[in-house]
Amino acid sequence: MVLFIVIRLDKNYNKPIWEVLSGRRDGRTSHASEALANIPSPFSNFTTLMQSFASKNLTVHDRVVLSGAHTIGVGHCNLFRKRLYNFTGKADADPSLNSTYAAFLRTKCKSLSDNTTTVETDPGISVASDNHYFSNFKHQQGLFQSDAALLTDRGASNIDDEMLTAGKFFTEFGQSMKRMGAIGVLTGNAGEIRKKCSGVKSKLIRGTLDETTRLLSLPEECSFLLTGAGELQRNYYRKSCRGVEQIVRDITWRNVSANPSLAPKLLRLHYHDCFVRGCDGSVLLDSTPNNPSEKEAIPNRSLSGFDFIDIVKSILEEECPGAVSCADILALAARDAVSYQFQRPMWQVFTGRQDGRVSVDSEALAGLPSPSSDFPTLLQNFQSNNLDVVDLVTLSGAHTIGVTHCSLVAKRLYNFTGKGDTDPSLDSEYAQTLKTICPLPIVRTTTLGMDPGSSDSFDSHYFVALSQNMTVFQSDSALLTNPLSATIASHLQNPRLFFALFARSMTKMGAIGVLTNGEGEIRQNCRVVNA
Numbered sequence: 001m002v003l004f005i006v007i008r009l010d011k012n013y014n015k016p017i018w019e020v021l022s023g024r025r026d027g028r029t030s031h032a033s034e035a036l037a038n039i040p041s042p043f044s045n046f047t048t049l050m051q052s053f054a055s056k057n058l059t060v061h062d063r064v065v066l067s068g069a070h071t072i073g074v075g076h077c078n079l080f081r082k083r084l085y086n087f088t089g090k091a092d093a094d095p096s097l098n099s100t101y102a103a104f105l106r107t108k109c110k111s112l113s114d115n116t117t118t119v120e121t122d123p124g125i126s127v128a129s130d131n132h133y134f135s136n137f138k139h140q141q142g143l144f145q146s147d148a149a150l151l152t153d154r155g156a157s158n159i160d161d162e163m164l165t166a167g168k169f170f171t172e173f174g175q176s177m178k179r180m181g182a183i184g185v186l187t188g189n190a191g192e193i194r195k196k197c198s199g200v201k202s203k204l205i206r207g208t209l210d211e212t213t214r215l216l217s218l219p220e221e222c223s224f225l226l227t228g229a230g231e232l233q234r235n236y237y238r239k240s241c242r243g244v245e246q247i248v249r250d251i252t253w254r255n256v257s258a259n260p261s262l263a264p265k266l267l268r269l270h271y272h273d274c275f276v277r278g279c280d281g282s283v284l285l286d287s288t289p290n291n292p293s294e295k296e297a298i299p300n301r302s303l304s305g306f307d308f309i310d311i312v313k314s315i316l317e318e319e320c321p322g323a324v325s326c327a328d329i330l331a332l333a334a335r336d337a338v339s340y341q342f343q344r345p346m347w348q349v350f351t352g353r354q355d356g357r358v359s360v361d362s363e364a365l366a367g368l369p370s371p372s373s374d375f376p377t378l379l380q381n382f383q384s385n386n387l388d389v390v391d392l393v394t395l396s397g398a399h400t401i402g403v404t405h406c407s408l409v410a411k412r413l414y415n416f417t418g419k420g421d422t423d424p425s426l427d428s429e430y431a432q433t434l435k436t437i438c439p440l441p442i443v444r445t446t447t448l449g450m451d452p453g454s455s456d457s458f459d460s461h462y463f464v465a466l467s468q469n470m471t472v473f474q475s476d477s478a479l480l481t482n483p484l485s486a487t488i489a490s491h492l493q494n495p496r497l498f499f500a501l502f503a504r505s506m507t508k509m510g511a512i513g514v515l516t517n518g519e520g521e522i523r524q525n526c527r528v529v530n531a
Helices: 002-007 032-038 046-054 060-071 081-085 099-108 132-138 145-152 154-162 166-180 203-216 244-258 262-274 306-319 326-342 361-367 375-383 389-400 410-414 428-437 461-467 474-481 483-491 495-509
Strands: 074-076 118-120 403-405 447-449
Touching: 032 389, 032 483, 046 060, 046 145, 046 483, 060 132, 060 145, 060 154, 060 166, 081 099, 132 145, 132 154, 145 154, 244 262, 244 306, 244 326, 262 306, 262 326, 262 389, 306 326, 375 389, 375 474, 389 461, 389 474, 389 483, 389 495, 410 428, 461 474, 461 483, 474 483
Parallel strands: none
Antiparallel strands: 074 118, 403 447
8 A cells, every 4th residue: 555655646746646545465475477477578579568557457548658667667678678679589679679779779788698788768858747748759769669669550659649648647647557456456354554664474475485586586696596396306326326426427417518409309208207206317317128118109200319318327336336226317407508608507306206116108208288279188287297388388488408200290381271371470481491491301301490589599589489470389389379477488588587486497397207216217228217
């Protein structure tokens, strides 16, 4: 309640700008994932913006008017720098941005790596509440991509014209703020009156607030998050095989340096292991005469990296016989392969996994989502593994590195509905590029990069490509068919946030269905169960 009374008092006018109806009570929960999913991103397009506002019973009129709040304040370079330097992944600027203004912004934000510099959201007048934002807006001088998006809709653009009159803007802004201030309020016996606004009465809830703060303000140099990992432990091998993580890291970094394609291979191998029977190394087992293993399932026939895991295992067996599981080796190697680019661990790997004794091809076929899966199928699959929509979108970002085979994209290009057509959700120019790489007749061995122009670098460019309908799989495009996942994907164009959430989701994924405390075994050979 105090918050709303304070914001409506503007020092430039010495009077309340709108009436604040009171009686709100304070909530007791705060989750980072909910903030991520519900707050519109500065990279959002008009459709995503309107879905977000409509879900709060606000209209397009409210959307345009409340954008006028950008007449005061500043924005960090990392929220708009792609508009200046790499809008479509081709080292280009956003063509919807005024060229003179873009040149000015480049003098402030001098590189794609600038995360700290701030720039006024309303050039030249960002310390006063007025309607100057709308004048700049008409001259294509809105700072964020979400500002420019308002000009892509005729109705929104017409409302913007009305806001050029100061009196009209102040009246409408007051009305929209009142409507926003009534969203989902707690009254009566709901909620509480906090004694301290940054704290709550429950220690459990305080922990949730702490997690939220850490997640959204995590320093880039410390991007791994220590989430719950079940029975797994930090430094599990400190007594039985001291230095195991350093050994795995050294071997992995040396091999990734010589062969960068190993990173996406090991990451995919870890993912395919965890989604079938949990992270138990079952994907590493060879078939037996009476049992085709997970390796034989269609989704797994293109997996590789098995020989590398064998090498690491043999070295560790010499160093610490019978101590380190194949499942832990795979989890560590996947982390280290991705981390080589950054020369530091990108997430914490808790250890103590034991190896499973069962591997069945039919379970892999049933447990792994298809590249042609729709959103409900993808979400159901992730939820069955105790992962949520944030994890789904975030882990899809692993498609920022590596390659796939033309056979997996052929239907999107040449026969999407069985009528010799192309998937209409695929950018037409990108579709033509893919057809050049994958011409008919399809050669099953031909490969293409998963992230156009950036498939050798682990970064957030996948989400930029996704926003431009330039992703390879139908399951990628499916993320845009759900308002919640589309909003999350838009936020994850911010590399700092993507790295932090990817670390969190990988730690969660690495704890799926683990075997510990004698439930499994420590294989002597990762390809066969112990005799």
